Amino acid sequence: MDWAAAEALVRAVPPGGRVLLICHINPDGDALGSMLGFGLGLRQIGVREVQATFPGPPEVPEPFRGLPGLDLLVPADVADPAPDLVICFDAASQSRLGELAGRLSSAGAALVLDHHASNEGFGTVSLVDPGAAATSVVAEELLTRLGVVLDPAIAECLYVALTTDTGSFRFAATTPAVHELAARLLATGISPGDISRRVFDTRPFGAVRLFGEVLGRARLEPAAAGGRGFVWTFATLEDLARHDQRPYVLEALIDSVRCTAEADVSCVLKQTTPGEWAVSMRSKGAVDVSRVAVTLGGGGHRFAAGFTGRGTVEQVVESIRDQLDGALLGPGA
Ligand code: AMP
Numbered sequence: 657m658d659w660a661a662a663e664a665l666v667r668a669v670p671p672g673g674r675v676l677l678i679c680h681i682n683p684d685g686d687a688l689g690s691m692l693g694f695g696l697g698l699r700q701i702g703v704r705e706v707q708a709t710f711p712g713p714p715e716v717p718e719p720f721r722g723l724p725g726l727d728l729l730v731p732a733d734v735a736d737p738a739p740d741l742v743i744c745f746d747a748a749s750q751s752r753l754g755e756l757a758g759r760l761s762s763a764g765a766a767l768v769l770d771h772h773a774s775n776e777g778f779g780t781v782s783l784v785d786p787g788a789a790a791t792s793v794v795a796e797e798l799l800t801r802l803g804v805v806l807d808p809a810i811a812e813c814l815y816v817a818l819t820t821d822t823g824s825f826r827f828a829a830t831t832p833a834v835h836e837l838a839a840r841l842l843a844t845g846i847s848p849g850d851i852s853r854r855v856f857d858t859r860p861f862g863a864v865r866l867f868g869e870v871l872g873r874a875r876l877e878p879a880a881a882g883g884r885g886f887v888w889t890f891a892t893l894e895d896l897a898r899h900d901q902r903p904y905v906l907e908a909l910i911d912s913v914r915c916t917a918e919a920d921v922s923c924v925l926k927q928t929t930p931g932e933w934a935v936s937m938r939s940k941g942a943v944d945v946s947r948v949a950v951t952l953g954g955g956g957h958r959f960a961a962g963f964t965g966r967g968t969v970e971q972v973v974e975s976i977r978d979q980l981d982g983a984l985l986g987p988g989a
């Protein structure tokens with residue numbers, strides 16, 4: 657982790673220079689929160705020309721529409737084509753940047769902040785800490801080194817990033833340092849109750865009914881993954897249309913599937929176009945799902961990973977099932 661090099665890249669932005677912040681497609685709480693929090697921090701230290709964007713449709717998922725710093729966002733197609741510095745958040749590979757990947761080379765310099773073990777290693781300087789619970793952990797440390805003082809707006813962004821990626825401090829990556837960071841963020845006066853209700857505990861009634869249907873068709877395969885069990889379900893564009901719901905409501909679905917006691921591995925297939933699926937996988941520890949995801953063209957973390965699946969539901973599920981035995985972790989792994 658070459659903090660000095662990263663700090664130098666930011667400090668090298670000339671007065672009046674332009675910085676473009678980008679994050680991965682279908683941005684989640686960590687991607688948006690660390691990006692916007694960092695953007696607000698840059699503004700605080702006098703960088704005026706800051707834009708933030710993400711690939712794909714310029715639609716912020718409802719749970720994140722209360723985030724501070726949304727005014728930094730611009731649609732990808734009008735984002736600065738050649739900024740002095742581009743900073744990339746929470747993306748393990750250039751492919752996750754979609755149409756924005758070219759900015760890494762058209763910008764004067766590229767700084768990458770991430771926490772995926774599968775990070776491909778790109779950018780002029782990259783700060784990738786696979787031990788960090790969220791990209792926001794890396795972002796906060798760099799902000800502090802740059803002399804930024806946490807204010808409530810920056811803190812709220814980083815708090816959303818931290819709570820979404822740690823499952824509200826439940827996942828294994830929740831170290832003492834994570835709680836210490838949470839304490840620093842809360843000390844700015846932000847309201848964790850309001851933030852959590854907005855981000856985790858609010859969804860349209862149509863989504864409640866949609867979840868009922870999709871969970872009702874879940875399948876359990878107790879013999880899969882060397883007998884550790886595999887549970888999966890899927891949601892189609894038709895399902896979304898029938899309940900008048902936007903695709904992002906499905907991001908919470910994996911949490912209702914992965915609680916299945918009889919399965920180590922859980923999976924949700926979310927149809928994106930006919931014949932194409934955004935696949936989310938989770939493991940409770942017996943299987944390295946990032947290995948499965950990487951084999952199938954995706955990436956992620958050991959116990960939370962994903963990829964783009966092509967074909968029918970059964971074909972995609974079979975491709976996963978076939979990889980599970982080979983991704984079993986031995987004792988002590
Ligand atoms: P998700 O299931 O979408 O919450 O993603 C879990 C993890 O897998 C995240 O760390 C993502 O970065 C990663 N991931 C999800 N989908 C993909 C994909 N298509 N390609 C690479 N990584 C992915």
Ligand code: MN
Pocket residue numbers: 680684686687746
């Ligand atoms: Mn992410």
Ligand code: MN
Pocket residue numbers: 686687746771789790791821
């Ligand atoms: Mn993340």
